[in-house]
Amino acid sequence: MGAPAIPGVMKRGRPRSEQVERAILRAAGDLLTEHGLAAMTIEDVAARAGVAKTSIYRRWSTKGTLALDAFLADFLGSQPLPDTGNLENDLTAALRAWVRTVRGTPTGRALAELIAQAQSDPDLAVAWRERVVGPARAQHRKILEHAVARGEIPDTSDVEVLMDLLFGTAYHRLLQGHLPLTDRFVRRVVAVIVAGAKAGAAAPPTP
Amino acid sequence: MGAPAIPGVMKRGRPRSEQVERAILRAAGDLLTEHGLAAMTIEDVAARAGVAKTSIYRRWSTKGTLALDAFLADFLGSQPLPDTGNLENDLTAALRAWVRTVRGTPTGRALAELIAQAQSDPDLAVAWRERVVGPARAQHRKILEHAVARGEIPDTSDVEVLMDLLFGTAYHRLLQGHLPLTDRFVRRVVAVIVAGAKAGAAAPPTP
Numbered sequence: 296m297g298a299p300a301i302p303g304v305m306k307r308g309r310p311r312s313e314q315v316e317r318a319i320l321r322a323a324g325d326l327l328t329e330h331g332l333a334a335m336t337i338e339d340v341a342a343r344a345g346v347a348k349t350s351i352y353r354r355w356s357t358k359g360t361l362a363l364d365a366f367l368a369d370f371l372g373s374q375p376l377p378d379t380g381n382l383e384n385d386l387t388a389a390l391r392a393w394v395r396t397v398r399g400t401p402t403g404r405a406l407a408e409l410i411a412q413a414q415s416d417p418d419l420a421v422a423w424r425e426r427v428v429g430p431a432r433a434q435h436r437k438i439l440e441h442a443v444a445r446g447e448i449p450d451t452s453d454v455e456v457l458m459d460l461l462f463g464t465a466y467h468r469l470l471q472g473h474l475p476l477t478d479r480f481v482r483r484v485v486a487v488i489v490a491g492a493k494a495g496a497a498a499p500p501t502p
Numbered sequence: 503m504g505a506p507a508i509p510g511v512m513k514r515g516r517p518r519s520e521q522v523e524r525a526i527l528r529a530a531g532d533l534l535t536e537h538g539l540a541a542m543t544i545e546d547v548a549a550r551a552g553v554a555k556t557s558i559y560r561r562w563s564t565k566g567t568l569a570l571d572a573f574l575a576d577f578l579g580s581q582p583l584p585d586t587g588n589l590e591n592d593l594t595a596a597l598r599a600w601v602r603t604v605r606g607t608p609t610g611r612a613l614a615e616l617i618a619q620a621q622s623d624p625d626l627a628v629a630w631r632e633r634v635v636g637p638a639r640a641q642h643r644k645i646l647e648h649a650v651a652r653g654e655i656p657d658t659s660d661v662e663v664l665m666d667l668l669f670g671t672a673y674h675r676l677l678q679g680h681l682p683l684t685d686r687f688v689r690r691v692v693a694v695i696v697a698g699a700k701a702g703a704a705a706p707p708t709p
Contacts, residue, residue: 333621333622410618410621410677410678411619411620414540414614414617415538415539415615415618420679424678424679424680453690455681456671456691456694459671459674459675460667460671460691460694460695462674463670463672463673463675464663465670466674467666467669467673467674468666468670470617470621470677471617471630471631471673472627472631473631473635473636473639474666479660480663483660483663483703483704486698486703486704487694487695487698487703487704488667488698489703490697490701490703491694491696491701491703494698496693496694496696496697496698497690497693
């Protein structure tokens with residue numbers, strides 16, 4: 296499987312297999328955006344890409360892992376690494392960028408559908424953690440490490456829990472749809488986390 | 503549709519339609535526990551309940567809404583309303599009970615699968631919000647209202663955001679599976695939220 300390299304410039308003499316892979320990913324990305332994951336079939340992707348179904352199954356074991364690759368480049372590229380010198384500003388910028396990417400957009404629907412699909416597709420669940428959750432958290436961890444380095448929060452803070460608080464809360468509104476992802480929501484979520492973290496509540500109790 | 507009444511004692515003269523409904527729900531609950539939602543079909547439920555498929559479709563529009571009813575009584579009954587006189591203790595007890603109910607259990611798998619299914623089944627999404635999210639939040643809102651009444655947190659606190667922080671964070675680990683739902687996780691999540699809320703970070707800034 297593996298993420299396809301997508302160079303910015305078309306080269307002459309591109310190998311046939313790379314052309315096929317790009318055509319498949321483009322077709323899958325279009326179908327995902329137009330109709331959503333539930334309606335997307337390998338048959339449709341093959342037909343739109345002009346390839347045989349076996350050409351797809353040779354590269355991707357399930358439609359979920361194919362959709363993941365089609366989704367990935369777009370999504371991670373839209374998530375910045377803010378570095379304003381202030382934890383509250385950095386977290387606000389990161390969460391605002393995420394909300395902008397997912398609220399009412401095809402990307403948001405694809406994100407929700409991929410998490411949904413991962414609940415019953417173990418290959419996709421593993422790929423999702425390795426290729427979306429992992430890289431996104433590596434980026435957000437830096438924001439918290441910068442805050443530790445500046446002395447804003449204790450160096451024993453549980454940064455994993457702080458990241459779960461920030462994005463888990465936001466994913467919750469995306470997936471459950473009970474309340475909107477407003478800017479006031481972003482500001483209050485960040486304010487509670489920053490106040491708690493600065494108070495040392497994410498660190499082990501001092502003996 | 504509507505939630506079925508499940509009295510504790512079998513009555514003589516129970517109407518035939520209620521017997522059918524109970525048989526369907528029991529069959530759906532068993533299949534959900536044994537094989538999960540993705541593998542469950544209306545055909546299988548009908549066969550196990552000994553009823554016609556039309557008897558199911560007359561009562562439930564999709565397999566998702568049927569699974570929801572089968573899941574519901576069990577789940578909400580397992581979630582207590584702690585009232586210890588202390589916000590941190592109450593939230594810890596509520597989140598611990600949730601973790602105990604879902605971590606590595608068929609109920610946890612059903613919960614994840616129902617949220618997954620709701621991403622592509624609008625009927626289920628509406629029923630999910632009305633019949634799971636709504637009642638659960640009504641219960642947790644009381645915990646926060648008790649804290650406001652005791653003066654532990656400001657009465658202008660955004661209790662919706664505080665509930666999202668508590669359960670969104672926990673759902674995140676359940677659905678993404680990147681890290682375990684440990685008791686340390688529970689304690690730190692609660693500690694950050696309580697410290698933030700007590701500092702007034704969930705309330706509008708004072709002018």
